[in-house]
Amino acid sequence: MSNITVTLTVNGKQQSVTAAPDTPLLWVLREQLKLTGTKFGCGVGQCGACTVHLNGEPTQSCLHALQDVAGKQVTTIEGLSPDTSHPLQKAWLAEQVPQCGYCQSGQIMRAAGLLKQNPRPTREEIVDYMSPNICRCGTYVRIARAIERAAGGGGVQS
Amino acid sequence: MKTTKNAKAATLNAGRRRFMTGAAGLTFGIAAGAPALQHLVAGAAEAATGSVRLNNWVTVFTDGTVAIMSPAAEMGQGSLTALPVIVADEMDADWSRVRIVAAPPNDKLYGNPAFRFLQYTAGSATVTGYFNNLRQFGAQVRYVLLDNAAQRWGVPLAEVVSEPGYAVHPRSGRRLSYGEIAAFAKVPAQAPEVTVEPVAKAQFRLIGKDLPRVDVAGKVNGSAQYSIDVQVPGMVYGAILREPVEGAAPEKIDDREARAIDGVLQIAPLKFGVGVIAQNPWAAFKAKKALKVTWSREATGWGFSNDKGYAQFAALAKDPNAKGVAWETQGDIAGAMGKAATVFEGEYRADYAYHAQMEPLNSVAAVTADGCEIWCGTQSQTVAVTAAAAALGIPEAKVKFNGMLLGGGFGRRGNRDVEFIVDSVLMSKAAGKPVKVMWTREDDLHNGRFRPLYVNRIRAGLDSQGKIVAWHHRVVSDRVLAFMDPVRYKESKGRDNIAMRGTELPTYDIAHRLAEGLQQDTGMRTAPLRAIGVGQNSFANEVFIDELAAKLGVDPVEFRILQLAGTPRAQRAKNAIEEVARMADWGRKRRGRGLGVAYLDYSGTQVAGIAEVSLARDGRIHVHDFWCVIDAGVAVQPDNIIAQTQSSIVYGLGLALTERIDIVDGAVKQSNFYDYHVPRMRDIPNIHIKLVQTRNHPTGAGQMATPLVPSAIANALFQLTGVRLRQQPLLPERVLHAMAEAGVSIA
Numbered sequence: 019m020s021n022i023t024v025t026l027t028v029n030g031k032q033q034s035v036t037a038a039p040d041t042p043l044l045w046v047l048r049e050q051l052k053l054t055g056t057k058f059g060c061g062v063g064q065c066g067a068c069t070v071h072l073n074g075e076p077t078q079s080c081l082h083a084l085q086d087v088a089g090k091q092v093t094t095i096e097g098l099s100p101d102t103s104h105p106l107q108k109a110w111l112a113e114q115v116p117q118c119g120y121c122q123s124g125q126i127m128r129a130a131g132l133l134k135q136n137p138r139p140t141r142e143e144i145v146d147y148m149s150p151n152i153c154r155c156g157t158y159v160r161i162a163r164a165i166e167r168a169a170g171g172g173g174v175q176s
Numbered sequence: 177m178k179t180t181k182n183a184k185a186a187t188l189n190a191g192r193r194r195f196m197t198g199a200a201g202l203t204f205g206i207a208a209g210a211p212a213l214q215h216l217v218a219g220a221a222e223a224a225t226g227s228v229r230l231n232n233w234v235t236v237f238t239d240g241t242v243a244i245m246s247p248a249a250e251m252g253q254g255s256l257t258a259l260p261v262i263v264a265d266e267m268d269a270d271w272s273r274v275r276i277v278a279a280p281p282n283d284k285l286y287g288n289p290a291f292r293f294l295q296y297t298a299g300s301a302t303v304t305g306y307f308n309n310l311r312q313f314g315a316q317v318r319y320v321l322l323d324n325a326a327q328r329w330g331v332p333l334a335e336v337v338s339e340p341g342y343a344v345h346p347r348s349g350r351r352l353s354y355g356e357i358a359a360f361a362k363v364p365a366q367a368p369e370v371t372v373e374p375v376a377k378a379q380f381r382l383i384g385k386d387l388p389r390v391d392v393a394g395k396v397n398g399s400a401q402y403s404i405d406v407q408v409p410g411m412v413y414g415a416i417l418r419e420p421v422e423g424a425a426p427e428k429i430d431d432r433e434a435r436a437i438d439g440v441l442q443i444a445p446l447k448f449g450v451g452v453i454a455q456n457p458w459a460a461f462k463a464k465k466a467l468k469v470t471w472s473r474e475a476t477g478w479g480f481s482n483d484k485g486y487a488q489f490a491a492l493a494k495d496p497n498a499k500g501v502a503w504e505t506q507g508d509i510a511g512a513m514g515k516a517a518t519v520f521e522g523e524y525r526a527d528y529a530y531h532a533q534m535e536p537l538n539s540v541a542a543v544t545a546d547g548c549e550i551w552c553g554t555q556s557q558t559v560a561v562t563a564a565a566a567a568l569g570i571p572e573a574k575v576k577f578n579g580m581l582l583g584g585g586f587g588r589r590g591n592r593d594v595e596f597i598v599d600s601v602l603m604s605k606a607a608g609k610p611v612k613v614m615w616t617r618e619d620d621l622h623n624g625r626f627r628p629l630y631v632n633r634i635r636a637g638l639d640s641q642g643k644i645v646a647w648h649h650r651v652v653s654d655r656v657l658a659f660m661d662p663v664r665y666k667e668s669k670g671r672d673n674i675a676m677r678g679t680e681l682p683t684y685d686i687a688h689r690l691a692e693g694l695q696q697d698t699g700m701r702t703a704p705l706r707a708i709g710v711g712q713n714s715f716a717n718e719v720f721i722d723e724l725a726a727k728l729g730v731d732p733v734e735f736r737i738l739q740l741a742g743t744p745r746a747q748r749a750k751n752a753i754e755e756v757a758r759m760a761d762w763g764r765k766r767r768g769r770g771l772g773v774a775y776l777d778y779s780g781t782q783v784a785g786i787a788e789v790s791l792a793r794d795g796r797i798h799v800h801d802f803w804c805v806i807d808a809g810v811a812v813q814p815d816n817i818i819a820q821t822q823s824s825i826v827y828g829l830g831l832a833l834t835e836r837i838d839i840v841d842g843a844v845k846q847s848n849f850y851d852y853h854v855p856r857m858r859d860i861p862n863i864h865i866k867l868v869q870t871r872n873h874p875t876g877a878g879q880m881a882t883p884l885v886p887s888a889i890a891n892a893l894f895q896l897t898g899v900r901l902r903q904q905p906l907l908p909e910r911v912l913h914a915m916a917e918a919g920v921s922i923a
Contacts, residue, residue, distance in 0.1 A: 111393065
């Protein structure tokens with residue numbers, strides 16, 4: 019399979035990347051664009067560690083081939099806020115959510131997707147929406163609390 | 177803050193000075209100017225020249241910054257922060273001026289006393305193991321700073337007190353910051369002997385407060401660096417197809433398809449597998465998948481399965497002529513069992529279980545003619561260096577170590593051969609370039625090193641009053657220590673602490689006890705897994721205790737309390753059990769729900785838990801609430817102990833209900849999170865934790881509640897249905913099978 023060159027917008031910046039057409043977006047982001055906040059966890063869309071926003075919607079970047087993301091808008095954890103000021107990031111710090119931290123970029127990106135479509139989610143809605151993302155350290159209690167804190171804080175935007 | 181009322185009283189022993197030797201000895205440094213910590217953080221201690229005078233634990237800078245070394249690996253458990261807190265507390269540092277520096281690999285200086293001075297972060301033994309020494313070191317630094325201030329002022333040392341970051345002379349109102357003292361201080365060549373207050377009386381200033389963990393900020397914006405994130409100039413990517421069974425070797429390699437993949441640079445046959453080197457990870461993974469390899473059939477593990485293991489282990493567990501290695505023995509077990517009024521017996525099992533740390537194993541290495549540089553997340557910095565040096569046949573001094581954050585450890589990254597680090601060393605040597613070797617999730621499972629398969633058999637003798645007088649616990653399992661750490665195994669006299677821990681019963685008052693291990697070499701790959709042997713051995717203990725209570729018609733909470741000894745440690749156990757029963761409103765019956773209790777003394781930490789469950793028609797157990805009380809003595813970072821306990825409970829929930837590895841013809845059947853099910857947010861009960869802070873030496877906190885969960889759930893299921901489950905995990909089909917056998921139907 020010969021390489022293709024694709025142009026896409028990542029965190030507001032236009033990027034042109036060359037790789038095999040079936041290369042998952044995940045590896046393009048991590049190894050070519052050096053945006054390593056997006057993590058590799060399972061490679062098959064089971065854990066959510068690689069969650070990014072694609073055209074504004076949270077999705078697992080390991081499931082999208084480069085050939086399918088041409089011209090699309092990608093937001094990674096690095097693009098969520100310039101200075102860790104997103105309400106979710108502040109709430110994550112206030113609740114001291116992360117333990118090993120490896121899944122947390124994905125958790126935050128997924129939570130940002132939730133708050134965008136549902137700024138005041140109930141606990142049940144949070145649990146339902148967040149369940150695709152695994153945290154092996156089991157920080158779920160604090161993730162849920164942090165989302166509630168961010169939602170209660172107002173001014174939520176992605 | 178800066179009042180004399182808050183000042184730390186001088187508890188200095190000015191008269192006595194003694195040379196301190198060995199690992200307990202402190203040197204500390206004074207440095208001019210602002211800190212150049214990045215050199216230290218990178219672990220390149222020798223590179224940190226210039227304004228930084230190198231030292232073992234503490235450097236005080238003239239700008240007031242206090243750099244404190246932390247020898248712990250950070251995998252989410254918080255000890256990277258907790259250890260410097262202990263030093264800073266005793267030296268009365270201003271925490272806002274403290275910078276934490278990851279200590280370089282050096283067992284002699286930074287080894288954990290709990291592991292015979294191996295620099296190894298494991299076993300929830302970090303705070304407890306380093307605590308006394310770090311308090312001593314902190315007190316020595318404070319002594320030297322105050323002594324320098326006293327000399328400058330010409331006053332007796334006894335008149336000088338400290339406030340955070342300051343030496344103060346209350347009588348004259350004079351004060352000097354630690355940074356100001358650093359500008360003129362003389363550091364004695366010999367460390368002063370300083371007496372610290374015993375834990376029961378000490379006035380802590382930082383210990384017991386919730387200070388933000390130093391690693392957390394980078395974990396919410398993607399900047400935290402794990403080894404998988406490392407990129408070095410000229411780096412290529414490696415993937416390895418490993419032998420499906422430990423010890424098998426590639427006999428025939430068909431790599432035609434693999435070589436044809438764009439971006440593949442090299443195929444590197446290895447003793448234990450076949451390596452692929454490629455320009456990017458995707459090509460490396462595709463090529464690995466395309467390899468066709470025939471494996472030698474000599475390895476021990478071929479043909480093995482869970483069923484074969486259970487058959488073999490269960491026969492041994494029952495065999496009166498078999499004799500194990502004694503793990504704990506007290507009194508006269510044979511005599512007491514013979515005299516007992518009644519003898520009960522129970523058998524408990526556990527499947528293999530997988531760590532599932534979120535970061536698949538990986539490392540980066542750059543091998544050159546001069547040596548080797550490695551980047552890795554490891555539970556032991558020094559073991560990593562030794563293994564890399566051995567793989568290349570070079571002196572350890574030629575290995576440059578870069579410690580990275582660990583995306584989860586849980587015991588998987590502390591094996592003596594650290595194969596996931598040696599992988600990149602071998603591949604870099606083969607490629608002649610820096611290589612990042614990443615395991616896929618499938619590799620992480622197929623090459624997994626698991627909590628072993630277990631068959632536990634317990635016999636208990638009771639006297640006519642219903643008191644337990646004899647307890648014989650036999651554990652048959654795969655060997656763990658001999659496989660994961662031959663060095664420690666050699667020192668252990670055949671006692672496999674990873675498999676056997678948790679069979680000891682330090683708080684139950686049972687006069688005659690024997691815990692013996694019969695660990696088997698089945699050829700399976702094993703490792704410590706969060707809570708090690710305690711995870712299964714405590715399950716066996718606590719379900720069996722529950723069975724005894726039921727047979728005697730005594731309430732399970734009451735029965736446990738009745739078995740407790742009269743020691744202070746057992747009093748703490750009693751408090752924990754009574755408190756958790758109160759929290760759960762134990763006596764209140766719930767319609768369609770069952771409650772189950774479990775208790776554990778885990779390395780001195782007292783934990784008790786209660787689960788509330790219901791049962792679905794398909795055999796699925798639903799855990800609604802979990803209450804837990806933990807008393808780990810002095811809580812250095814209380815909220816972090818709560819966080820660790822939440823984490824332990826969630827981890828225990830997966831092990832209790834869904835997590836199992838199946839071995840088929842010696843190889844691992846499961847491949848990814850679609851067939852190895854770990855808890856998700858929707859699976860989590862309401863978790864209620866009470867941290868009891870007592871004035872005892874701090875004990876472990878990182879995994880203590882994990883073993884409570886399966887036993888409390890199994891005991892709750894019994895209360896609900898009258899049916900006992902004696903095998904982890906408590907799978908729906910096992911529940912349905914047990915109920916069918918007992919003739920019980922789901923309400």
